Amino acid sequence: TRQYDKKQLQPLDTQPLQRFDENSHLMRVNGPDGSANYIWESLPLKAEGWTLHLLRKPQFAFEDQRNAGLAAAGSWLALVFLVLFLTQRWRLARLRQRSRQELERLVEERTQALRTAQDGLVQSAKLAALGQMSAALAHEINQPLTAQRMQLATLRLLLDHGRVDDAYKALTPLDDMLTRMAALTGHLKTFARKSPSGLRERLDLATVVDQSLHLLDARLRDESIGTVLDLTRPAWVRGDAIRLEQVMINLLRNALDAMADKPRKRLEIRLHADQQLWQLTVSDSGGGIAEEHLNSVFDPFFTTKPVGDGLGLGLAVSYAIVHELGGRLIAANRGNGAVFTLTLPIALETPDLC
Structure with missing residues (x-):
């Protein structure tokens, strides 16, 4: 009475509608402004000898429906964003793959062109070296040719005089020079040949x-x-x-x-x-x-x-x-x-x- 300015407190006129558990009920309360349904929850405070009562309007169905709608909308938006994200990732992956393939193709083309140019450069340098050595090589070949002509003239004289054994002996240095010339010219042909890299x-x-x-x-x-x-x-x-x-x-x-x-x-x-x-x-x-x-x-x-x-x-x-x-x-x-x-x-x- 002291709390409410000495006014007379009247008990609430209530009518039980549904029981949820021992301390929770659905109650109809008749008040000055009319009757209304409340969720009536009680909590005993044994140490103080009090009981705490909480009355709240039962809007669970509407709130659950609203929450369910919000959750569904959120899930739908999340799904849409996930699909958009995965689609974008797929497009980026395809774009990166095409870019990588294009880059690999360009690298392969450039590498092949570089290898071809390098092979051509190697061959050009090789032929240039042969050209600069040509005078010495020509001398190396012409000198035994001159000696062979002289030896052939000697062979004819020996054969004309019937000196067959001496002619056979004279063939040995001639054969050696021919073998050396064949080896030199054969090696020149091999050296001048274009050899692939790798x-x-x-x-x-x-x-x-x-x-x-x-x-x-x-x-x-x-x-x-x-x-x-x-x-x-x-x-x-x-x-x-x-x-x-x-x-x-x-x-x-x-x-x-x-x-x-x-x-x-x-x-x-x-x-x-x-x-x-x-x-x-x-x-x-x-x-x-x-x-x-x-x-x-x-x-x-x-x-x-x-x-x-x-x-x-x-x-x-x-x-x-x-x-x-x-x-x-x-x-x-x-x-x-x-x-x-x-x-x-x-x-x-x-x-x-x-």
Whole structure:
């Protein structure tokens, strides 16, 4: 009575409609403003000796319907967004796949074009080297031809005089010269042949050195080059014999060109194993490479030779060939000359037996 300004509190006129549990009922309450249905919930507070009553209007059905509608709308929107997201992801994946395929196609085309251009460059450098060696090679072939004509005249005289045994003896040096000429011309044809990139046959690197020296033998003799050979045999590597021979000829010709005007001409070629690599060095007594040029010797079209003596492609092509075979080619100065070091992985398996 003190709380409500001394007014008389009247009990609520209630009528039970439905029981949910012991402390929860659906009640009809008759009040000053008319009757209304309430959810009547009670909570006993035993410590205080009180009972707490809560009356609230029963709007569950409407709220559940509204909540269910909102949930359905939310689920539908989530589904729509998920479909849109997955569709967008699928489109992006298709776009990336097409872009990747297009990029791979372009890379393949560019790679093929680059490989074709590189093969053409290698072949051009090879033919240029043959052209520059042509005078010495022609002399190497013409000299035995002249000797053979003289020996044939001697054979005729011997046969005319019935000296058959002497004629047979005179045939031996003639046969040797023909064999040497056939080997030289045959090797020239092989060297001039266009070899595709990517060849990985098993070969002896020491034999490559031998064949390269054979092609340059006339110049080595004419220029009185002192040659030191220290080769480990066999030196098995994997690669293309013709291209490796081209690398070797480029290195040897550069060494010979560097020593052309030097009083002391000494060429050293050494081949030894270093752990899992073959190390081939070509050194000369040509005065070395200028320090400012050491980092540029393998650049295409870089040359210190006079105009007309070279295009500056030999070392660039050699570097590309060695790199393609998984090796390295470096230049340095040592003593009174330059040294080029070529390294290639050792082919460990044994050679095939025929």
